[in-house]
Amino acid sequence: MERSYALELDRLDPLNQYKKLFYIDDSSVCYLDGNSLGRLPIETIQAVEDLLKNEWGKKIVGGWTDWIDKAQSIGDLVGRSSLGAAPGQTLALDTNTINLYQLAWAAVKSNPSRKKILIDRANFPSDRYAMEGIANDLGMELVYIENEDLRESENEIISNELLSKYLDKDVALVTLQIIQYRSGGLNDYASIEKMVRDNGSLMLWDCSHAIGSVNLQFDKHKIGLAVGCTYKYGNSGPGAPGWLYVSTELQQKLNVPIRGWFGVKNQFAMGPVFERSASIRGFQISTPPIIGLKAVEVGFKMIEAATMELINEKCLKGTDLMIALYDELLKPLGFKLATPRDSTKRCGHIIITHQDGAQIAVALRQLKNVFPDYREPNGIRFSFSPLPTSFVEVYDGFKRLKELAESGDYKTVTVQSSKVT
Ligand SMILES: Cc1ncc(COP(=O)(O)O)c(C=O)c1O
The missing domain is CATH 3.40.640.10 (Type I PLP-dependent aspartate aminotransferase-like (Major domain))
Structure with a gap:
């Protein structure tokens, strides 16, 4: 899959104007943890x-x-x-x-x-x-x-x-x-x-x-x-x-x-x-x-x-994209999808498992500026928060995850006993 595909999804997205209504401190971050804590709307300030x-x-x-x-x-x-x-x-x-x-x-x-x-x-x-x-x-x-x-x-x-x-x-x-x-x-x-x-x-x-x-x-x-x-x-x-x-x-x-x-x-x-x-x-x-x-x-x-009709459609497209990227980039590297593929049985987030899941989740943040979260026993959770997340953010995040897993660089990171995963 080319990056241009994700950019095209963003161009066609009827909700694509919402991202700029959020306070984004660092545009290089791929924030895929909006089902833990959503981003800050500028208007809230x-x-x-x-x-x-x-x-x-x-x-x-x-x-x-x-x-x-x-x-x-x-x-x-x-x-x-x-x-x-x-x-x-x-x-x-x-x-x-x-x-x-x-x-x-x-x-x-x-x-x-x-x-x-x-x-x-x-x-x-x-x-x-x-x-x-x-x-x-x-x-x-x-x-x-x-x-x-x-x-x-x-x-x-x-x-x-x-x-x-x-x-x-x-x-x-x-x-x-x-x-x-x-x-x-x-x-x-x-x-x-x-x-x-x-x-x-x-x-x-x-x-x-x-x-x-x-x-x-x-x-x-x-x-x-x-x-x-x-x-x-x-x-x-x-x-x-x-x-x-x-x-x-x-x-x-x-x-x-x-x-x-x-x-x-x-x-x-x-x-x-x-x-x-x-x-x-x-x-x-x-x-x-x-x-x-x-x-x-x-x-x-x-x-x-924004309306829940459009939000729901966008969530499903977001997790469709994640699953397509998983198939292409991550499955060959030993990751496993633990979320239903059937779009009537999922919505805004997916989880993929890996034996080194805890270390990879930490390394994604520390080395690659990608924010997922980690859930025991070995799952890395990625969410598509429909208003502030773009499709290209997902594409970039998953590409960076592939690089991290392929290179083995995540092994240099220690999973500290962090209070929050
Ligand atoms: C599914 C689910 N239930 C309950 C809670 C706990 O919520 P609270 O800390 O607001 O009581 C959470 C927190 O993330 C949650 O994800």
């Missing part, structure tokens, strides 16, 4: 500065008149731009794990006669640990769906057939990711949701790697419960607030474990007991993180303008 000076700085506590409902209004923006969700079902606040915990607890408490929680073995650590805690604390059984082996042709995907082996009438809750964080496999969330609900169980989705890449259609597919973050394809910044989604139908049936003053009907009545708000506000505990939400607003307005 000004928007946060304006908020600090003109809102917090000038209005001080008076700012709360405008800020008090921000978790809802920015939540609606997230829902509208990226989840296919009508207003009043999404809140932007807290972190992915806190939101997951709250909704999982609420879900199992709503179905007390059932004693099992299902989660897949390959799920993100936080999700597994949170469910382990809930199962222990509530005397439930945590059942793992066995899907962990990256080498399997299934690439961690939860097929209906696999799930049906575990789904019985004692299951209160199933929690899965829409995109597997490691393999990049895309689960058929619409049919899994239906299967789980038909079993009388609740389904809770972690959408961390799906939001801003998969064109999610929550209302259409009657999705009940979901959480996700904003700092990946949402480009909202390190540690930016996450979001939770509860369908209108489930809002009356569930109660979160922590009762806070933001969740009541009449917040400033400062009443003696907790009278839960009937709206999505009943799922909010605390004061919304206003500075972080400003960055979320910029990130998701960009997604709204």
